[in-house]
Amino acid sequence: MAAKSSKDIRNESRFMVLRTVFAQHTVTRAQISAETALSPATVTTLVGELVEEGVLREAGQVSSQGGRPTTLFQANPGRGALLAVDVAETYVRVDLFDVSLARLDQERMELAPGAQTIETVAEHIRGCVETLLHRHPELEGDVLGAGISLPGQVDPVRGVDVFAPNWDWHEVPLCAALEEAVPVPVRVDNPLMALATGELWFGAGRRFRQFVSVNLGTGVGAGIIVDGQLLRGRGNSAGEWGHTTLIWNGRTCSCGRSGCVEAYVGVEGIRATLAEIAPEHELLEVPHHRDFIERLMRAEVAGDAAAQRALLRTGDYLAAGIGNLVNLLNPEHVSVLGWITRYAGAELHDRVRERIAQECLPGPSSTLSIEFTEADGEGVSLGMAVLALEAFLERVGLPSPSSALTPAPPASGGGSAPGWAVPHGGLAARRR
Amino acid sequence: MAAKSSKDIRNESRFMVLRTVFAQHTVTRAQISAETALSPATVTTLVGELVEEGVLREAGQVSSQGGRPTTLFQANPGRGALLAVDVAETYVRVDLFDVSLARLDQERMELAPGAQTIETVAEHIRGCVETLLHRHPELEGDVLGAGISLPGQVDPVRGVDVFAPNWDWHEVPLCAALEEAVPVPVRVDNPLMALATGELWFGAGRRFRQFVSVNLGTGVGAGIIVDGQLLRGRGNSAGEWGHTTLIWNGRTCSCGRSGCVEAYVGVEGIRATLAEIAPEHELLEVPHHRDFIERLMRAEVAGDAAAQRALLRTGDYLAAGIGNLVNLLNPEHVSVLGWITRYAGAELHDRVRERIAQECLPGPSSTLSIEFTEADGEGVSLGMAVLALEAFLERVGLPSPSSALTPAPPASGGGSAPGWAVPHGGLAARRR
Known part of the structure; x- marks a missing residue:
């Protein structure tokens, strides 16, 4: 139950300095201080350490407001x-x-x-x-x-x-x-944490401290950012939004549960939706996931009614799934990423935009922004x-974590069902 | 995008000191230090401030390990x-x-x-x-x-x-x-934040830094604790688990959405389940929520098959809803609280225990504990x-926050649907 230490703070501050440099390419210490709200003295110390380790380097001088030259810094590719x-x-x-x-x-x-x-x-x-x-x-x-x-x-x-x-x-x-x-x-x-880390360093993380990055791909998931840090959970599997319920007792999901978001919004989910609408549709036979999505989009543009309905329905499912995240977490922002957005981003964006207000409570919805980013797959x-x-x-002794990794304990026993532990002698023992 | 300051850290440390004193009633500084992992010097300073303000007081002496007397502290009711x-x-x-x-x-x-x-x-x-x-x-x-x-x-x-x-x-x-x-x-x-704050100070918060407190009452909701702090979200409405989907396009919920967890697990949800099983059941006419739940439990014990099925089904819904929280947040622990547990806690506990492993991914489930606490309504x-x-x-200048309150911005416009804002010129502008 340990408190945060000043070392943790220093590491978080180093993360903010580095992120500012990487995102803006070439910056002065004053600009870093303005962006991060860290004191000039702290920025000077942290930049100095990173220059000494060779991670940052000086990149010339510019005139500051007072006319005195001030040093520019950038990441050191060498x-x-x-x-x-x-x-x-x-x-x-x-x-x-x-x-x-x-x-x-x-x-x-x-x-x-x-x-x-x-x-x-x-x-x-x-x-x-x-x-x-x-x-x-x-x-x-x-x-x-x-x-x-x-x-x-x-x-x-x-x-x-x-x-x-x-x-x-x-x-x-x-x-x-x-x-x-x-x-x-x-x-x-895993790819979910990787994508969210990229979004934290180079995307919405620069503007928001509470946000969710939704990943649409073969599988789907979310990166949850709380107070500027990626939430990993007890064993690094936080964010498995794809395996939360959209329809209790609904379609069988790859994880073994029924009715998960992924079974409706992931690629095989979209295929299942198309199959419900048009059981004989020729695209159902396209095995490769990207081919399937690309051809589905071409069919939609060409006026294929089944493809159009499948995409609308997918947008409805997606809006409900995003609404769940918004209602549960009340974030400032949702970023929608992942390779599917390259093909179907505009269409899903439009449908989610139509539906999202109905899927969110008024409070969280009133302060929310949502942004679809066409992913480049990188x-x-x-x-x-x-x-x-x-x-x-x-x-090298200069941690700058975008998230805290905590060692997971060994799997606990203590009950007949896996993962069930009742620490203090069970239900009756904790009557208060 | 400001970083945390050393003042924030000091306030969080003060919270941990206070919580330790309140939970353990009478403690030495060394015990506080052992419980919180704060340095003895920090504990001495923080306890000193709280004594000076009259919030804590000395409560006699005990012999320490070395035999020297050491001071006990407690909260000062006066x-x-x-x-x-x-x-x-x-x-x-x-x-x-x-x-x-x-x-x-x-x-x-x-x-x-x-x-x-x-x-x-x-x-x-x-x-x-x-x-x-x-x-x-x-x-x-x-x-x-x-x-x-x-x-x-x-x-x-x-x-x-x-x-x-x-x-x-x-x-x-x-x-x-x-x-x-x-x-x-x-x-x-709101009551959700109040219950979670109590659990953070006096319940699971003493043992876990990542947990969820589920509140079962007329309405249902969750308190999400990340890194030892209650998550409030952008506008204090994080935790609206009751308004996440259990069955897309399912029962109409009081919030205006369809198929929310609350419409299945809240009191009116339980009533609706009973009505599906036995449309003519006499208990459907009991207007008061506690009376309804109390009499439902009596009927269940007396062998009323419809009451038994309604409770089993409620347990299934609850297990799925808790599974969603576990898969999305990967917490160390889930506490189930709220007035319904006083009446139906044992039965719901048993059913959730049977079902939970199937509703959780193997990773998060392997390190999870779940505990039902029979609430006293206080x-x-x-x-x-x-x-x-x-x-x-x-x-009085001694903040000890169990959560960070951030001012919510005014409702933002910028789009045709409420709450939709696309900060950087829309979809195409952010191709990366």
């Missing part, structure tokens, strides 16, 4: 490189970033459909990394770390994948396998590069 | 009294507490059924307060503040009730009306006494 790995269900992609978070290069390999072992995944990552480093001999010895996003419920502290239903992974030890494949320290996480790797940078900074 | 007001839909109740949060006395008046004006409510409160103060002439001049809980979406910063659907209140100015009725500074809030007034104490401490 400090080294970061690997960002996005392991999806059908591909492995590795991006190379410099420390200023500029993307230098990219390599990608397809994964065969079906279940994967961690060894296969690690082998694919190794292949991409070797190709990239071969193309960039100048970086030898200068790769500072790797951030690897894997599907499922990833525990970054223990370095395991707790649960990845589509691959039947349970408690798979990731870091052990991956650190053989990648010659640098590895930080693992949000996960950007977020993993940020997390790899955070891990590197922590190793 | 410092003054607090009024805690619970305005429900059918009654107004005022409790008198001393500063050690011991309940001294209580007065209650019924409210006539139907819509109320703020003037009627204020008149009832005035009546109860005058009776209480007449019975306690020794407290003249010593009442430090009042905490008043009102139904609906209360904004404590502006002192208004944003939305109370059952009374058709919109933007009702509470503090202005209530400060005439009560001769001391007034702090307003949780709201206890929580409001705590909030009145917090407000008093803030006025």
